[in-house]
Amino acid sequence: MSAKPPSHLKSLWKGKEKAAESELLDFEDLNPTITYRTLFAQNLGVRDPLRVIALCDSDAFYAACEMVRLDIPDKPLVVLQWQMLIAVNYPARKFGITRMMNVQEAKKLCPELEIIHVATYKEGEKEPGYWDNPDTRTHKVSLDLYRRESVKMLQMYKDGLPENAEIEKASIDEAFMDLTRPVRQIILDRYPYLAQVPEDALLGLDTPLPPPPPVSWEFGVLVPIDPSVEEEPEVPSTWHDVALSIGAECMEKVRQQISAKLGYTTSAGIARNKFLAKLCASYRKPMNQSILRNAAIPNYLKPMAFQKIRFLGGKLGKSLAGEYDVSTVADLLAISLDEMQNKFGEESIWIYEVLRGIDYTEGTAMFWLIDFRRPIQFVVKEKQTVNKSMLASKNLPQPITKVSEGYQWLRVLAAELALRLNEARETTPNLWPKTIVLSARNVKGMYGSLSPNSDSLISCSIAQDSRRSKQAPWPFVKEVTVDIVAAAADRLWKELADPHAPMKIIGISLGFTGVEGVESGLKSIDTFFKNPLKPTSKRALEEDLTESESDATTQRTIRNISKDLARASFVCSRCGQRSSLPPSATRTEEERQTALAMIQMEHEDFHLALDLSKAPDNVPPATKTGTDPKPKKKRRKESPHGIAKFFSKV
Ligand code: TTP
Ligand code: CA
Ligand code: CA
Numbered sequence: 001m002s003a004k005p006p007s008h009l010k011s012l013w014k015g016k017e018k019a020a021e022s023e024l025l026d027f028e029d030l031n032p033t034i035t036y037r038t039l040f041a042q043n044l045g046v047r048d049p050l051r052v053i054a055l056c057d058s059d060a061f062y063a064a065c066e067m068v069r070l071d072i073p074d075k076p077l078v079v080l081q082w083q084m085l086i087a088v089n090y091p092a093r094k095f096g097i098t099r100m101m102n103v104q105e106a107k108k109l110c111p112e113l114e115i116i117h118v119a120t121y122k123e124g125e126k127e128p129g130y131w132d133n134p135d136t137r138t139h140k141v142s143l144d145l146y147r148r149e150s151v152k153m154l155q156m157y158k159d160g161l162p163e164n165a166e167i168e169k170a171s172i173d174e175a176f177m178d179l180t181r182p183v184r185q186i187i188l189d190r191y192p193y194l195a196q197v198p199e200d201a202l203l204g205l206d207t208p209l210p211p212p213p214p215v216s217w218e219f220g221v222l223v224p225i226d227p228s229v230e231e232e233p234e235v236p237s238t239w240h241d242v243a244l245s246i247g248a249e250c251m252e253k254v255r256q257q258i259s260a261k262l263g264y265t266t267s268a269g270i271a272r273n274k275f276l277a278k279l280c281a282s283y284r285k286p287m288n289q290s291i292l293r294n295a296a297i298p299n300y301l302k303p304m305a306f307q308k309i310r311f312l313g314g315k316l317g318k319s320l321a322g323e324y325d326v327s328t329v330a331d332l333l334a335i336s337l338d339e340m341q342n343k344f345g346e347e348s349i350w351i352y353e354v355l356r357g358i359d360y361t362e363g364t365a366m367f368w369l370i371d372f373r374r375p376i377q378f379v380v381k382e383k384q385t386v387n388k389s390m391l392a393s394k395n396l397p398q399p400i401t402k403v404s405e406g407y408q409w410l411r412v413l414a415a416e417l418a419l420r421l422n423e424a425r426e427t428t429p430n431l432w433p434k435t436i437v438l439s440a441r442n443v444k445g446m447y448g449s450l451s452p453n454s455d456s457l458i459s460c461s462i463a464q465d466s467r468r469s470k471q472a473p474w475p476f477v478k479e480v481t482v483d484i485v486a487a488a489a490d491r492l493w494k495e496l497a498d499p500h501a502p503m504k505i506i507g508i509s510l511g512f513t514g515v516e517g518v519e520s521g522l523k524s525i526d527t528f529f530k531n532p533l534k535p536t537s538k539r540a541l542e543e544d545l546t547e548s549e550s551d552a553t554t555q556r557t558i559r560n561i562s563k564d565l566a567r568a569s570f571v572c573s574r575c576g577q578r579s580s581l582p583p584s585a586t587r588t589e590e591e592r593q594t595a596l597a598m599i600q601m602e603h604e605d606f607h608l609a610l611d612l613s614k615a616p617d618n619v620p621p622a623t624k625t626g627t628d629p630k631p632k633k634k635r636r637k638e639s640p641h642g643i644a645k646f647f648s649k650v
Contacts, residue, residue, distance in 0.1 A: 032049040039209060051273065054247060060090055064089065068149075092106070095110040096109050116130070123408045126419075147172065160254035161179070180243075184243070212239045220251075244270055252289065269290050279300075306331075332355050337349065389513045393413070413508065435473055436513075440496060
């Protein structure tokens with residue numbers, strides 16, 4: 001009697017057999033019937049059979065930004081962060097240079113290599129710069145240039161694509177475009193005979209569309225339907241192919257505009273959904289766009305090592321590989337939905353679907369955004385709106401062990417934060433953060449170590465790690481200067497850092513939260529407080545009143561305003577200046593009190609900033625601290641379950 005096969009072999013055998021069985025059933029929705037009803041439907045959303053999505057990604061992005069900044073023509077160039085390469089342009093790739101190589105290795109491969117270290121913030125500088133020999137102990141990496149260029153690109157997508165295209169930023173150098181609506185419009189314009197259901201159509205609106213005209217594929221590279229044969233099999237074109245080709249035309253145009261105006265080359269993928277658009281964007285990089293027709297999906301996906309699919313690359317992928325002894329997408333097709341959901345939870349339906357080229361995600365699914373530097377969460381986010389927080393953080397190679405050692409980093413972080421907010425205000429002038437937050441990570445008894453390629457911490461004892469935060473309301477200030485941000489940060493630092501307790505701070509971050517355009521009820525920050533640092537005179541208040549008011553009304557109003565003035569003002573104990581709120585009939589008492597507290601804080605910050613600029617070592621003199629938020633109750637950390645556990649931080 002033969003021995004039982006080991007369990008992994010058994011599942012392999014089971015898997016392969018099932019794969020063959022189910023082959024015909026998979027990918028069954030690739031050629032859905034398109035009727036007049038579907039063509040005329042206004043909003044079919046993610047299940048629209050004519051859906052066209054593009055993902056556009058910049059080629060060697062950071063390297064390209066540096067080439068444009070320095071006006072360097074096409075020669076081998078790499079961008080360095082400390083000792084590691086983080087971006088390699090395509091001419092340098094020809095020499096075999098890759099990301100994650102160290103700079104010495106790269107130089108050996110190409111002695112004439114142009115090497116640019118990313119800009120860094122240096123203490124005392126308001127703006128990041130390109131310094132000789134930046135040092136992780138004294139400098140902080142700045143990605144501001146790349147962020148700025150990224151914003152410009154996004155704007156060009158918006159300007160260059162038809163108005164009803166939906167554009168969604170997916171990372172610093174890529175964006176998704178939902179071209180479904182404009183493409184449908186173009187189809188109706190180009191093929192006006194589709195605008196009417198033919199009179200003899202038996203099924204009325206439910207009549208399938210007539211066969212499409214031959215499709216021209218001049219814009220882009222086609223992923224082949226069967227890569228094993230040289231000549232394309234005869235597969236009739238579909239209206240979805242027409243839609244894809246029109247999408248490709250739109251993308252070609254906007255990519256050319258970006259290249260001509262900004263100097264960045266890009267690569268795009270065009271397909272029926274986000275997953276496939278992203279996947280095929282790198283099919284022929286650089287400077288190409290690839291089109292994945294529905295008919296080409298099965299042969300494109302099946303031989304793919306499934307762990308190459310981004311969100312299946314990590315712990316989940318390993319677990320799948322271990323469980324079923326499988327390596328390609330085709331192998332995984334054997335696993336039934338029931339089985340997958342039993343093992344990995346209800347939500348794993350999206351893995352099941354994605355393996356079959358189905359992806360109904362509308363907003364930014366988090367798995368696209370898995371960022372090598374951030375904790376991974378398993379959430380499908382709704383469409384991104386305004387970025388509500390801004391954060392500048394630094395992992396410290398040399399821990400802060402004394403309160404006084406913190407100030408240099410606070411200034412560096414303040415410089416970055418001030419710059420970020422001011423840049424954001426260029427496009428949204430009334431942007432105002434509600435809160436400023438300082439957070440520090442303390443490690444007892446050991447040092448953290450830095451990841452060689454990024455600013456991220458790769459080893460520290462989590463058990464001994466503690467994070468403390470302090471926050472305060474952010475005052476209404478028109479000009480957000482480094483000094484003001486640093487002064488607020490210093491104040492929080494003094495609340496947070498305990499000079500009597502052992503201190504080994506290995507990470508520090510300063511952020512704005514609740515960053516929003518001030519709109520409701522407030523026209524602009526400028527008009528809300530005319531000049532919060534200057535007292536508002538009674539005369540000025542009188543001048544605010546309209547001339548048409550009768551004398552009696554005027555008198556009464558002035559009396560009320562004077563009362564308000566007394567209630568809504570404060571006198572600074574340091575300079576004796578009275579600061580007040582301007583009159584406003586609409587503001588409630590509570591709003592007044594909050595607003596006054598803001599002015600007061602801002603005034604104190606103003607003094608702090610002055611003190612700071614005078615103090616020789618940048619250590620602010622002791623002053624009263626601002627609000628002291630109540631200590632938050634400790635929340636028990638829930639351990640993730642189901643599929644989420646594969647996406648949580650170790
Ligand atoms: P990518 O789009 O992944 O790469 P790339 O634009 O450099 O090259 P490709 O042409 O292959 O798309 O990343 C965009 C930028 O993000 C990249 O230029 C540098 C930065 N980055 C890092 O800093 N570290 C990393 O590990 C990765 C992957 C990217
Ligand atoms: Ca890129
Ligand atoms: Ca990218």
